[in-house]
Every structure is written in C-alpha cells, then in structure tokens.
Amino acid sequence: MEEKKYFHAVRVNTDLCKGCTKCVKICPTEALRVRESKICLDETRCIDCGKCINVCPYNAIEPISDPLSIIQPFPYKVAIVSASYAGQFSEDIDYETTLKGLYEVGFDEVIEESAVSEMMTRIKQHYIASHQNSRPILSSNCPAVVRLLQLRFPSLLPNLFHIEAPMSVLSMYYRDLIQREKKIPENDIGIFLIVPCIAQVTAVHQPEGAYKRMQDGAIAIKDIYNQIGNHLHKIKEMDIKIKTHPRGLVRALSGLEADYVGTEKIRTLAVSGIENVIDILHKVENHLLDQYDYIVLRSCTNGCVGGNFNVENAFIARSKINNLIKYSKNEDYELDSLYSCYLEGIFDVMPLEPRSMMELDKDIKQAIYKMKKIQELLKILPGFDCGACGSPSCKSLAEDIVQGNAKLEDCLILCKNKEDLE
C-alpha cells in the first residue's frame, strides 16, 4: 500500500537548527527527532499543533501560510475571518474598522466566522440530541485535535461531531450565494480564510473528511495585521457599509463556546491546551466522562486566540473579545436556510479514518517481539528522559532502536558510564 503524503504547515530550516531537542521533548505526538545534530520531522505523526514553533529558540521551525498575493488571480475575492482576529488590535480601533482593513488589502467581500455561531450552536444541539448513543460528543473544529484523535485516540473517532467546521459551512454557503446573486462564475470566486494557526492552514490544503476542498487559501492573521496595522486610522474613514456580528465571537474562546451549547439537558466541558486535551481524551477513552454530552477541545491555550498566527497574547485577546461580545452593537446575518441544509445532510463529513502510526508492526507477533526488545532495552537505559540522544524519552529511544532508526550508543549517559568504567 502506498504511504499517504501529508501536508504540513511547518517547515524545518536545518541551517538554523542547533540540535537542542527542545521541540523533540514538547511534541505531543513524538513526531520530532534530532539526528546528526539536526531536527527531522516525521510527517506521518505531525498533527500541526504548532507547539514546536513556539518553543524553538532559533526560529528553525517556520510556520507556513499562503501569502496575501494568492488572492490576486481571482476576479472576486472573499475573506472569511476567524473569530480570533477581533482580539488582535488595540482597543482604540473599533472592530468595524479592523474588518474594513480587509477590503483595503484587496478583498471584495468580508464575512465573519462569527456570523454562523448561533446557527452552529443550534445545529450542535440538534446533533447532540439525535446522537444519544455516542457520549460524549467531541468538537471537531480544531484540526489539530481531529488529527490527534486519528493518531492517538482512534477509538474515539466516532464521537467526533461529524459536521463541517463553521468557516467551511460559510464557504459553501457564500460560494453558492455569490454565484446566484452576483452572477459570478464559480471559478472566478476565490474564498480565503484568515486563520489564527497552522492547523487551519493544513485543514484548508488537506481537509480531513471533507468531500472536496472548499477554500482557495489560508492567510495568517499576523500577515493581515502587518499590512493594515499602520494605517488603520485612514481605513476608519473608508466609506464602506459593513455588518458586524461580535456576539458570535464566542467561537474564538473555548470556554464560552461550551457555555452557549450547554443547556439543562446538554452538559458541556471546555478544554484547551494540547496537554490538557490529551489528559481528557485518556479519561474519555476509559469511559470516565460519559456523563458529559459535549466536550469542546482546543489544542491552543484559551482556544483559537492562542494560535501561532495571532499577534496579541492569548489572555489579553480573550479579554478584548469578551468585551466585544458583551458591549458592541450587533447585526444578525440571514442564515436561517443553513439549518435545513444541515438537516438535509449537506454539511455532513465522511467518517474520519484512523492514522495508524502507533503500531510497531503490521504483524502482531512481530509487534510483540519488538515490544519485548523495547522492554529489555528499557532495563539498560537510564530512565532520565533527558532527550540528549535526540529522542524525546528513553522509551522512545528504545522504540527507535528496535525500528532501526537509532543505536544504543546514541545514549550519552550510557556512553559516559562506559567511559568512566574504562
């Protein structure tokens, strides 16, 4: 069988890498190794959570997103803006102006992710009520979490909310609407997401479960911020009539989203930060959280406001967005027809498949044999999990040795002890 090629929105720059192993130890799926003093990424294991990018002191791991110039070839350019965008700017600048900035950089139409928030809440509540046999339902909006489940928790895949993410729902809806109302041919419309993290870039380029690619690119929030940041005061005067729907910005904050979906009959839990997500998923796997109906899982701290492509600190952005939700004027979008589309199954996604990279061998006998070898090696290895060998822990070094990707001599502690003895 041919190995699937995975797209990742991270690029390793080996010229800058000093082989310090910080990223190796932080990676939640053990996808990174230092070999011959340089970092290498196991593309089958990476889930695009972006932890390695944040921790690298040498900027050797670069986040990838599409450049703004990608929109140029399309006669009609649509931006769908992630909710966390609203938390990035100084509070002197009103939210409306920051959205106008997107017209300034070349978009013809700007749609907020938040537009569809209330509708998504309604859809989720219906989905939860009509899937009583599956508890808890797990949110699927964070692409890093979806990939984490495929890789480390495949038994929980059926629990995922198998409906398109809000920005994809909007992409489908507006591509159709613009064709009908503005009489623009389908191929002339370019739909771009303004995203807070690399996982969203990956999801645009290689969606999981989607029947087709729905967007034409993913542009980082920070790139837009850098483009418009300096002349926002000029942009404020632009004569464009735009709608704002800050009430729906709850999507950017994982705790709030869970609150909105929750009712007397729907018990919810919100979890953010990849280590916390992993801890909770272990508990879900052991059936310890069956009393919850819906769990919102976000790889980044505080939810999407914690993504790599944001400019503002995740906690400050959270406070700004909270303020906007509570105190800004609000205009609703006419999206009622989306509910019947949902009921017709238009937003369904394909059942998500596991990414089986956990097993030591396709043949179970061989796998047990390798496991035995690993246990033997663990008795020899020091158990400090220092990472100096380039593998994240003694256990993973043992596994790497058994799989033929490392040698026992890679362990510096063992080498030193041997020298001392001699």
Add this chain to the structure above:
Amino acid sequence: MAIYESIKPEKESTIKQFLDNPPEPEMSIDYEVNKKDFVNSGKASSDIKLLLKKLGVSTEVLRRVAVASYEAEINITAHSQGGKIVCNLFSDLVQLFFIDIGNGIKDLEKALEPGFSTADDLVREMGFGAGLGLPNIKKNSDYMKIVSEYNDHTELELLIFF
C-alpha cells in the same frame, strides 16, 4: 473460598482450550498497585492500553481492555491492602490478573449486582464506589474469573481476545 466464572458463549470452546492447556505468554509485564493511592491508580491500565495500541490491536478491543483494566485497578486501590497486576500477552489475546492481599469479597454474588457497593467514605469522596466496577468488567471481557477468600485476598482473571 468463593469462585465465580463467566464465559462469553460464542468464545467458549477457544477459552476452554486456552485454560486447559495454557501456552507460555509471548510477553509478560507486572505492575504494583498501592492501597488508597488514588493519585497513581489508573497508571497501570493506561500503560496496558498504550502497550496494546503499539501492537495495533483494534480500537474496539482497546476500549474494552481500557475499561475493564481501569475498573479492576481501581478496585485494588479502593478495596484491598494493595496488590499487583500481571499482563500476559499472546498473539490473539491478552490475559490479565489482578491479585491483591487484604479484604476479600464477603458476598461475591452481591458484588456482581450492578449498584451494589461496599466502598467506604474515602472511596466515595474520590468519586468511585458506584457499584458498577465488576459488572462493567464482566461486560467488557470474554472470560472473567474471580477467586476470593473473605478477609484474605482476591484474584481476578480476565481474557480479552483481539
């Protein structure tokens, strides 16, 4: 001494064959379990779960092993003076022993009734003791055997096929 045995009918002949002529396990791992140590309880069953993931065992079986072994590990922590878990791996099944010293089970039939519990206040405060442990273990395993001597020890054996 009380003995209880439960066999999934569809696997009866394979199980009997296995029990009559137990083969050498391909691999065996032991874990210590300490009494009332609720902070660390669950680590052994987590480890067993990870082990089986590495062997490429199907997700459905994985979930059953996870639930049964977690419940049984908590039982040792909550109801005994400590004990050990032995995980024997074969190419087509996992055999788990949960052996403790201490309290034993007074009324084995009652202990198997859903909702029946002898958990003390500490155990209940820790969020356990709903009386679903043994019924859950039974439901998730292909073979379950309990041997218990009241005021002495309990030995639980499970077989789960891949």
